[in-house]
Amino acid sequence: MEDKLKIYNTLSHKKELFEPLNPPHVGMYVCGPTVYGDAHLGHARPGITFDIVFRYLKHLGYKVRYVRNITDVGHLVNDADTGEDKIQKKARLEELEPMEIVKYYTDRYHENMRQLNTLPPSIEPTASGHIIEQIELVKKILKNGYAYESDGSLYFDVEKYNKDYRYGKLSGRRIEDLLHNTHELAGQEEKHNAFDFALWKKADPSHLMHWPSPWSEGYPGWHLECSAMGAKYLGETFDIHGGGMDLLFPHHESEIAQANAATGHDPVKYWMHNNMITINGQKMGKSLKNFITLEEFFTGKHKSLDQPYAPMTIRFFILQAHYRSTLDFSTEALKAAEKGLRKLFDALYLLDDVKPAATSSVNIKLIEEKCYQSMNDDFNTPMVIAHLFDLAHGINQAYAGKESLTQEDIAYTRKLFSSFLFDLLGLKDEKEKDDSQLIEYLMKTIIEIRQEAKNKKDYATADMIREELAKMDIQIKDTKEGAKWNFK
RNA sequence: GGUACCGUGGCCGAGUGGCUAGGCGGAGGUCUGCAAAACCUUACACAGCGGUUCGAAUCCGCUCGGUACCUCCA
Structure with a gap:
């Protein structure tokens, strides 16, 4: 009964049996980065988490289409849907075209993800390349009566929507609470309610990134691109939508609202959210300015790092925690990960020197079963790793003559070990120097x-x-x- | 204030009713020219207080402490 994959669905707050809408096909959409700065440790987590999901689903025989977007349309730096956008701000600071910023950081992001040994997504659409799809989506929402225009900008009418559907079903929020708890924000005169969000914004004259639309020369709202591109490449309803927990509200909540407003039904069956990486107990993030970039980890050039940490050390460190738990960063924890991973590789290599015995005293099949059970239990990679350590222990003992393995089991162990370590967990030995x-x-x-x-x-x-x-x-x-x- | 969640040994981190998690680190030992690895043994735990139960780290309540989201953020 434990041999079927279960996924924790944020929507139901429960682990659910994974049943694709159109087997053997699986559609998965993951929110990618906004490319206006280097990727930091926090970005590695969804990259690796959903890489594991991608690898495992493929391993189970599904044909997976993995879509991860690049947000390259400038969304706004601050609150209230006003002010300068992030990419534009960076462009101004560095005296570059916005698209130069986008290209530069997209390339760096790809390089970092490659170093972490994540498989490239099947499709990696950009927001700027799907302005037309986004405008079409806004038209549908407008036609169905869930949007209003205000001086060239369009806003989503949350109150109206909430009467027909329910705004807040993903994050557990109620609209009454939102009313009371919204901060005093400037520049909100155009909105009927503070919690309404922009679908299309009219660009002010200084704005560098803008496109024509039926309503104004402007740019699309933040939540729109994922709705539009998800629907385009995966259909109006698809299997998995992933991203960081910090995107749960308002981003994913609004995606659900937009989809319902446009099509009348939910867009996604399973919502998956990875938790945050913390530093000294606090979320590592852009706004707190407490982040360490992946580049800094790989080179060791950051004041709180005492040495370089290899991409695989970072990957193993992240996989040693369950994706829905917070993970606290420290150099001590990273060093432990570095040593632990080395131990696994060494055991695998030691397998070549184990003398075959007539009988086996280690139950390889049982360990294999446990590995699969752990993966099936909402991708419990720390448990898988614990089982691999047990396997390593068995190999070391067989080498020391305390346990025994037959020729057949040695071969089977090698296959099992490398299958999980290399193919499913996506780890690789980087020891080989130039x-x-x-x-x-x-x-x-x-x-x-x-x-x-x-x-x-x-x-x-x-x-x-x-x-x-x-x-x-x-x-x-x-x-x-x-x-x-x-x-x- | 609202919503969601967490508090496990020196550190990281699984576990969700009874059976050793695991890794790193510590102590002692085997092996060894030295060192490393490996092997053996070992110490250190479930925030606090009540309750449910034959039995709770695991369920319930309260207290204390912490985090995330509610504004851009993976």
């Missing part, structure tokens, strides 16, 4: 040893080193400046 660098280093060491022998007038050893290297076409030449070497 070959030329390694050879330089080895030759330097060998030459030092030979010099040491020569100093002791141990010419037999010195000659032996030279002759052995010659067999590999490496030539040693003793010069006035010391020994030199080259390939013959």
Whole structure:
């Protein structure tokens, strides 16, 4: 009964059996980054979380279409749907075209995600490339009576919508509470209610990014792109929509509202949300300015880092926590992850040296079963990793002669181990250094040893080193400046 | 104030009614020229107070503490 995949659905607050709408096809949409700055540790979490979902669903035999957007239309820096947009602000600061900003940070984001060994999405649409689809969606909402125009801008009529549907079903909010709890915001005169959100904004003359529309020269509202592009590539109703918990409200809530207003039904069957990464117990985020970029982790160049941390260390660190739990960052925790991952790889390699026995004392099939149960239980990667450590322990014991494995089980263990470690968890061993660098280093060491022998007038050893290297076409030449070497 | 959630050993982090989570770190030992790895043993826990139960880290209530969202944020 535990052998079926269950996914925690934010909409129902329960783990639900995963049943795709159109098997074997699965449609998954994940909110991608707004490209106006380098990706930080927080961005790695949805990247990795939904990479695991993507990999596992494919492993189960589903044909998955994974859509992750790039938000490259400037949305607003601050509250109240007024003011300067984020990309424009960056462009002004750096004296660049907005699209130069977009291109630069999109490339950097891709590079970071590649380093983290996440598989590229099937489709990666940009908001700026789907202005027409967004305008069409606004038209539908307007036609159905859930939007109003106000001086060239269009707003979603939340109050009207809430009478026919229910605004707040995802986040558990009630419209009455929203009324009372909304902050005093400036520049809201155009809205009927403070909680109404923009579908289309008229651009003021200084605004750099704008497009023509039936209502004004302007730009689309923030929540619109995901609704429009999700529907375009995955259909009006699709299986999974993912993103960070901080997008739950108002972003995803508004997506649901827009879809219902346009089509009359919900857009998504399973809503998945990854939790936040914290630093000193607080959310790591742009606004708190307490974030560390992935680049800084990989190079070690940040004041709170004492060394570089490899992309796989970051990946393993993230996978050691369940995606719905907060994860507290510290260098101590990262070091523990680094060592733990090394231990797993070492055990896998040690498998080559385990002597086959007539019988097996380790139950590999049971561990395999537990691994699948853990994955099926809402992608419980920390449990999977714990089982892999058990497997590593079994291998080490077999090597030490305390347990035994048959030839067949050794092969099976290798397959199981690498399948989970490499294919499903997406980890890889980065230990291999650049070959030329390694050879330089080895030759330097060998030459030092030979010099040491020569100093002791141990010419037999010195000659032996030279002759052995010659067999590999490496030539040693003793010069006035010391020994030199080259390939013959 | 509203909504959602959390509080597990030195650190990170699973577990949701009875059976060792796991990793890192610590202590002792085996092995060993030294070191590392591996192996063995071991200490350290479920925020507090009540309740339900034969039995609770796990369910319920209260208290204390913390976080996220309610404005851009993964």
